[in-house]
Amino acid sequence: MQVLLKVVRQTSDSAPQIQTYSLDVEPGNTILDCLNRIKWEQDGTLAFRKNCRNTICGSCSMRINGRSALACKENVGSEVARLQTIATTIANGSSNHLNETPTITIAPMGNMPVIKDLVVDMTSFWDHLQAVDPFVSTAARQIPEREFLQSPEERDRLNQVGNCILCGACYSECNAREVNPDFVGPHALAKAYRTIADSRDSQTEERLEQYSKGTKGVWGCTRCYFCNSVCPMGVAPMDQIGKIKQEILDRQNDQTSRPVRHRKVLIDLVKQGGWIDERKFGLKVVANSFRDWQGLVSLAPLGLRMIARGKFPLSFEASEGTEEVRSLIETIQRLETEPQ
Template sequence: MQVLFKVIRQEQNSPPQVQTYTLDVDPGNTILDCLNRIKWEQDGSLAFRKNCRNTICGSCGMRINGRSALACKENVGSELQRLQQIAASATTSDTVRNTSDIIPEITIAPMGNMPVIKDLVVDMHSFWDHLEAVEPYVSTGARQVPEREFLQTPQEREKLNQTGNCILCGACYSECNAREVNPDFVGPHALAKAYRMVTDSRDFETESRLEKYNQGTQGVWGCTRCFMCNTVCPMDVAPMDQIGKIKQEILDRKDAQDSRQVRHRKVLIDLVKEGGWIDERRFGLQVVGNSFRDIKGLISLGPLGLRMLVRGKFPLGFEPSEGALVVRSLIESVQSLESQPTSDQY
């Protein structure tokens, strides 16, 4: 079948342009196969990265029809089927379109959150620099074990499996909304590796690591929980889940007075536990104003409060949800389970 490939091409520091290529392909051909054919048969100047062709090296990361993926993993058939499902969900029952005469299109673009060097090749310096910032290697003290190997139990090693699957392809970093607005945020790839160090029984720097990952919005509190990193990860590392685990480690060690980020999470849980949902009147005062301890925080709430009053969005009363008792019992049950020691703690 014929497929039209729209490739977003760009030279460094120049505007992007769309160049189209038509190929006769089989549904089982990977996107990387098609790019190779374009380069070998039609346009030798097209630039993209590749290496293993087997979803191992992570080199061929790029945006395929709007979402970051590995060109060696995605094939033409599944990609066109995905596009058809998207189109079908967006089409109303009253709209009938005859697509039998239309050549299907696949759009390929460079990854996001990184400057383009040429065509589909991006500059990944920030990606690697932010990975280095979390020190993703076992601490020096842990490596100085004399005259024997540093043994781990199967249970201890199993904790490293999911994060150990990361191939550093950059897909999560490319789609990270937090990175798009906050260049200081280290990114989901770095924090997934960070959790690997936090949970590694051979590492001696857990406490100092958690303090570092707790700072401002550079670390875990910069994550906006948009789920995009989990959605695009080709290896099911689930970076956002790992970030959540680091947050929980921090919350277990901190109280509400340590930082606004910690207070935000603890106050949210307390208010939901109390009323079944959040009492907005108390939430801002307790989190930003720190229960009237933070005068600057209270003053900063003034303009927002006035706008809410003018637009009728400030709740004058608070009605607990009908299921408040159920919500409270669920939260207490989870907290009780979390407080119990696990088998590997004995």
């Protein structure tokens, strides 16, 4: 079959340009096969990373038709079928586009600067991984015991996160990382959960404190789900971030922890009015209902800006569906507390 590959090309000091290559391929050929053929038969200057060709090394991650994926995993047939499904949906069932030559778009990963063409500088990706201290602490080793023993069940808890091949696909698509360069990213926090879940590690409390700081750690995640949807190894980083949050929340109460208070106040206010009364939200969460003076002072600039622009809500009207919302929340809360 004939396909067009539109490749976004650039060097670190130039604007991106699209170059189109035409190839005669089999549907089962991978995107990496296509790139190899372009490099070997048409254009030796095209730059991309690869190594194992077998979804093991994580080197060949790039944006294929708009989402980060491994070039050695995705093949032409499935990409074309995917594009046709999307095009048919957009065209409301029309199949006119099926006669056109299929076009596959290839671009470098996001959230990292381009070095050349599809090769990005992954320094921040590795630095953020290093920042979560992703190694099992050896302090728990019992001398003279020579091995860290684990039961099969304890080892099973590490399987999912252990599948990470550090390809960068999740980091490339992470919305939180895009707006907050300090956020360590889904790959790092998935690895962080691996150390917390590891029965041999002896630094759980210190780790939880570290991962809970500001928006660098778990509280920086916006729960956009993109990392889960692109991860080629089923690591589900957002789920692992959720597990770390739960470990943190289990150890704290709403007086000592702002994240815990945030959750509780949010639910209480929605129960009261069907939606959030913004006048109370900041005061209850950030200022801890006037108990936290530093928090109260930190709210002042925002409050004054809102008043100056006429955006400070002076009154609150409960939502029409308050009764239903309250009943839903109460049902869930009851189910959560009932014994299984």
